[in-house]
Amino acid sequence: MTAPRTGLELISRVTAAGELELSLVEAEVPAPGPDEVVVQIQAAPINPSDLGLLLGPADISTARVSGGVTTAKIPPQRLAGMAARLDQPLKVGNEGAGVVIAAGANAQALLGKTVAVVGGATYAQYRTCKARDVVELPAGVTAAQGASAFVNPLTALGMVETMRREGHTALVHTAAASNLGQMLNRVCLKDGIALVNIVRSTAQASLLRELGAPIVLDSTSDGFTAQLVDALAATKATIAFDAIGGGPLANQILTAMEAAANRSATAYSRYGSSIHKQVYIYGALDLRPTELDRSYGLAWSVAGWLLTPFLMKLGAGVAALRARVNAELTTTFASHYSATISLREVLEPEVIARYARRATGEKFLIDPSK
Amino acid sequence: MTAPRTGLELISRVTAAGELELSLVEAEVPAPGPDEVVVQIQAAPINPSDLGLLLGPADISTARVSGGVTTAKIPPQRLAGMAARLDQPLKVGNEGAGVVIAAGANAQALLGKTVAVVGGATYAQYRTCKARDVVELPAGVTAAQGASAFVNPLTALGMVETMRREGHTALVHTAAASNLGQMLNRVCLKDGIALVNIVRSTAQASLLRELGAPIVLDSTSDGFTAQLVDALAATKATIAFDAIGGGPLANQILTAMEAAANRSATAYSRYGSSIHKQVYIYGALDLRPTELDRSYGLAWSVAGWLLTPFLMKLGAGVAALRARVNAELTTTFASHYSATISLREVLEPEVIARYARRATGEKFLIDPSK
Numbered sequence: 001m002t003a004p005r006t007g008l009e010l011i012s013r014v015t016a017a018g019e020l021e022l023s024l025v026e027a028e029v030p031a032p033g034p035d036e037v038v039v040q041i042q043a044a045p046i047n048p049s050d051l052g053l054l055l056g057p058a059d060i061s062t063a064r065v066s067g068g069v070t071t072a073k074i075p076p077q078r079l080a081g082m083a084a085r086l087d088q089p090l091k092v093g094n095e096g097a098g099v100v101i102a103a104g105a106n107a108q109a110l111l112g113k114t115v116a117v118v119g120g121a122t123y124a125q126y127r128t129c130k131a132r133d134v135v136e137l138p139a140g141v142t143a144a145q146g147a148s149a150f151v152n153p154l155t156a157l158g159m160v161e162t163m164r165r166e167g168h169t170a171l172v173h174t175a176a177a178s179n180l181g182q183m184l185n186r187v188c189l190k191d192g193i194a195l196v197n198i199v200r201s202t203a204q205a206s207l208l209r210e211l212g213a214p215i216v217l218d219s220t221s222d223g224f225t226a227q228l229v230d231a232l233a234a235t236k237a238t239i240a241f242d243a244i245g246g247g248p249l250a251n252q253i254l255t256a257m258e259a260a261a262n263r264s265a266t267a268y269s270r271y272g273s274s275i276h277k278q279v280y281i282y283g284a285l286d287l288r289p290t291e292l293d294r295s296y297g298l299a300w301s302v303a304g305w306l307l308t309p310f311l312m313k314l315g316a317g318v319a320a321l322r323a324r325v326n327a328e329l330t331t332t333f334a335s336h337y338s339a340t341i342s343l344r345e346v347l348e349p350e351v352i353a354r355y356a357r358r359a360t361g362e363k364f365l366i367d368p369s370k
Numbered sequence: 371m372t373a374p375r376t377g378l379e380l381i382s383r384v385t386a387a388g389e390l391e392l393s394l395v396e397a398e399v400p401a402p403g404p405d406e407v408v409v410q411i412q413a414a415p416i417n418p419s420d421l422g423l424l425l426g427p428a429d430i431s432t433a434r435v436s437g438g439v440t441t442a443k444i445p446p447q448r449l450a451g452m453a454a455r456l457d458q459p460l461k462v463g464n465e466g467a468g469v470v471i472a473a474g475a476n477a478q479a480l481l482g483k484t485v486a487v488v489g490g491a492t493y494a495q496y497r498t499c500k501a502r503d504v505v506e507l508p509a510g511v512t513a514a515q516g517a518s519a520f521v522n523p524l525t526a527l528g529m530v531e532t533m534r535r536e537g538h539t540a541l542v543h544t545a546a547a548s549n550l551g552q553m554l555n556r557v558c559l560k561d562g563i564a565l566v567n568i569v570r571s572t573a574q575a576s577l578l579r580e581l582g583a584p585i586v587l588d589s590t591s592d593g594f595t596a597q598l599v600d601a602l603a604a605t606k607a608t609i610a611f612d613a614i615g616g617g618p619l620a621n622q623i624l625t626a627m628e629a630a631a632n633r634s635a636t637a638y639s640r641y642g643s644s645i646h647k648q649v650y651i652y653g654a655l656d657l658r659p660t661e662l663d664r665s666y667g668l669a670w671s672v673a674g675w676l677l678t679p680f681l682m683k684l685g686a687g688v689a690a691l692r693a694r695v696n697a698e699l700t701t702t703f704a705s706h707y708s709a710t711i712s713l714r715e716v717l718e719p720e721v722i723a724r725y726a727r728r729a730t731g732e733k734f735l736i737d738p739s740k
Contacts, residue, residue: 052641081665084635245664265454271422271676281664290662294615294654295451298674306641306668 003029003038003102008343008368009124011089012054014074014082020058022070022347025089030128034104037131039115043147044096044122045335046346046355046364048243048283049307054092054123054346056082060356063349070347093122093366095150097143100134107131114141116149123343125368135322141329147365148179148335151307153325154318155282156184156333158310159241160193161321166278170194172232172240172253175285176216177204179335179363180243185213186332194235196228198249219249225256232260238275241305243283250279250302251292258296272297280305285358338362342370373399373408373472378738379494380713381459382424384444384452390428392440392717395459399496404474407501409485413517414466414492415705416716416725416734418613418653419677424462424493424716426452430726433719440717463492463736465520467513470504477501484511486519493713495738505692511699517735518549518705521677523695524688525652526554526703528680529611530563531691536648540564542602542610542623545655546586547574549705549733550613555583556702564605566598568619589619595626602630608645611675613653620649620672621662628666642667650675655728708732712740 006026013021032038046054057078063070074082095118100110115134121127137146163171173184176197188195189212197216199205208216215235217227231237238261240253254277261273277296282305292302311318325333341364345351355364376396383391402408416424427448433440444452465488470480485504491497507516533541543554546567558565559582567586569575578586585605587597601607608631610623624647631643647670651660662672681688695703711734715721725734 084632084639251659262454269454271678274679282668284664289621290664292660292662292672294651294660294674298652298676299679301671301673302662303671303673304664304668308641309644309669 003031003040003126003128005029007125009121010092010343010346012056012092013087013089014056014079014085016086018074018076018079020056020072020074022054023068024343024347027124029126032102032104032107032128034106035131036104036128037100037107037110037115037134038102039098039117039127039129039134040101041096041098041117041122041124041127041368042143043098043340044093044366044368045148045151045337046366047094047148047151048358049151050092050094051356051358053090055352055356056085060349060352063352065347065349070349070352091121091124093124094118094120095148096122096127096366097137097146097149098127099143101126103131110134110136113137114143114146116146118150123346123366123368125343135326138326138329144337144340144365144367145330145334149325149329149333152180152183152335153333154311154321155180155307156187157321157324158307158314159184160187160191161314161317162280162305162310163193163239166239168237168239168278170196170235170237172196172198172237174198174219174240174249175200175243175283176213177207178243181208182211183333183335185211189213190332194237196231196235196237198228219252225252228252228256229259232256233263236260239278240280242279242281244286245281245284246286246288246290248291249286250281250290253279254292254296254300254302269297272299274299276300278303282306336363337365340365340367340370342366343368373401373410373496373498375399377495378713379491380462380716382426382462383457383459384426384449384455386456388444388446388449390426390442390444392424393438394713394717397494400498402472402474402477402498404476405501406474406498407470407477407480407485407504408472409468409487409497409499409504410471411466411468411487411492411494411497411738412513413468413710414463414736414738415518415521415707416736417464417518417521418728419521420462420464421726421728423460425722425726426455430719430722433722435717435719440719440722461491461494463494464488464490465518466492466497466736467507467516467519468497469513471496473501480504480506483507484513484516486516488520493716493736493738495713505696508696508699514707514710514735514737515700515704519695519699519703522550522553522705523703524681524691525550525677526557527691527694528677528684529554530557530561531684531687532650532675532680533563533609536609538607538609538648540566540605540607542566542568542607544568544589544610544619545570545613545653546583547577548613551578552581553703553705555581559583560702564607566601566605566607568598589622595622598622598626599629599633602626603633606630609648610650612649612651614656615651615654616656616658616660618661619656620651620660623649624662624666624670624672639667642669644669646670648673652676706733707735710735710737710740712736713738
């Protein structure tokens with residue numbers, strides 16, 4: 001096997017004129033250095049965390065194709081935040097999997113192996129990268145099965161690890177029927193951790209219950225607030241990971257945590273309960289502002305949470321998480337895709353409209369070899 | 371000197387019927403145990419942190435006096451949060467100072483000394499407490515000068531200490547012309563720490579500039595946003611202590627911190643800058659919700675901040691802070707009062723209206739011996 005000299009890769013560009021441009025370019029495939037490999041990508045997921053780089057703040061209802069390039073307008077008020085990426089051709093795709101078709105002198109053992117890849121630029125036919133950025137998949141695991149071996153699995157484990165490190169013993173998760181949420185549910189069931197799942201429809205609630213989740217609350221149901229206080233009092237969950245971000249939900253969770261804490265309070269505290277209540281926002285399914293009425297004393301925190309800095313903080317501890325993911329890749333950390341599309345299809349307006357919806361249960365896999 | 375058998379103390383009660391009741395009661399003055407002292411209180415400040423316990427969420431425009439008791443209505447929607455204190459007679463006053471008029475066997479050295487007191491119930495003529503809850507004031511320092519020796523000084527030092535412990539090197543303070551703000555300004559000038567002062571009027575800005583504050587921004591002025599970014603870029607301040615709480619200010623600070631961080635960024639980061647941006651809310655001058663539009667990546671946190679848990683975390687380190695406060699009580703940590711009132715006056719509706727305004731520069735001292 002030898003790597004071809006060139007291959008297609010997907011490029012996202014935001015122009016100073018206020019347009020998003022998506023294109024496929026024929027790019028050079030660098031020959032591998034001594035510690036490098038060339039992977040022929042066979043599967044790369046479209047994660048919510050990829051969409052920001054891929055689509056920027058474009059209004060995708062304006063997407064048009066011309067000469068093989070897809071363009072969409074960016075609302076002027078959102079262009080200011082893009083200053084740092086204007087006119088730069090950016091490669092996309094946080095992770096993926098494929099076969100090693102060329103390897104440097106120190107990486108020959110990987111030749112021919114199916115590996116998972118992390119580090120960006122996976123929406124491409126070929127990816128030259130350091131051998132340390134790939135993980136050999138266990139025997140019998142396909143590229144499609146290994147395509148999501150990093151972001152979602154390490155995020156689920158990162159949430160549990162954050163919970164433990166910050167002294168909490170149970171947790172809350174929102175948008176809990178997502179691929180990530182199903183994974184977190186399996187981790188918590190396996191590890192005996194109480195998880196309060198919050199979803200936004202009866203269909204999602206049923207889905208999670210069928211997957212064995214003991215506590216599933218529907219935030220659109222009438223009794224939600226009271227049920228949430230009950231669940232928090234029963235589990236003593238004082239940390240939440242929130243994929244929604246905007247609107248009232250983060251505030252509802254903090255308010256319910258305070259009410260649950262006060263159920264066991266023995267004396268009035270003028271500053272609210274002394275139990276620390278934490279909400280980490282890691283997604284933005286709702287783009288509205290987060291509104292905090294601060295009716296829960298002063299022992300609370302709302303903060304952003306992102307995988308990469310967490311892993312950097314964890315340092316050498318990451319290896320143990322990666323080993324667990326690899327061992328349980330087709331069980332605890334299995335991902336499900338609603339469709340597999342080609343690189344070309346990623347640029348089609350009607351396909352963009354589908355994957356940009358971020359609908360629960362709809363997850364796309366790109367196969368650049370299609 | 372011997373302590374009287376009884377003395378007046380101020381009681382705040384929230385009734386189940388939805389009324390605040392403020393009264394003065396003739397209460398027993400307990401004889402001191404072996405490790406206790408009786409302090410005749412001569413000065414106790416009305417701090418913003420006292421107002422929550424004193425007035426609860428009462429609508430003070432409805433305050434009326436009848437039979438020596440002041441009552442005011444509590445809006446029904448705010449009564450729910452009061453469940454834990456309903457119908458309880460609560461003593462008020464976080465701190466104060468006075469003369470030790472009786473002392474137990476192990477505390478005789480304090481007899482006749484002017485001391486500062488912490489631990490509550492200082493809105494009273496006499497206070498029996500543990501000797502460890504008082505600090506002897508330096509020679510020549512009056513009770514009025516020592517009345518605010520704990521809350522504001524330790525809060526100012528606690529902010530600086532929090533800044534250091536969390537890896538920041540400069541800080542932002544809002545409502546910065548307050549007694550606390552002036553104190554923080556003196557601490558930062560003395561310790562060579564860059565402090566970005568944010569105030570809400572030109573008068574407050576002038577006041578702070580006259581006190582030597584190098585950076586004072588008026589959030590009501592036209593160029594505020596740009597000036598804030600400049601100040602944050604120059605000082606590299608990435609932590610703010612916010613007394614306002616509600617409205618847009620916390621979000622403006624985070625947005626400006628991100629813009630300042632991006633000025634020195636060398637590459638586009640899809641998740642915003644990796645520099646952690648922290649806002650601690652320690653007050654509620656604005657009762658509206660805090661609105662966070664999250665346009666500053668994921669490396670941010672907004673959290674409540676309260677002195678007592680911080681001091682508990684600090685543990686033995688508190689002694690060094692207290693020693694510094696005592697040594698600089700009439701300089702760095704001097705407080706200024708706009709009026710000295712009697713216990714009886716604390717109950718008068720027109721006086722309540724004044725101290726409840728929490729206006730910058732207006733701070734009340736109670737002298738229970740008046």
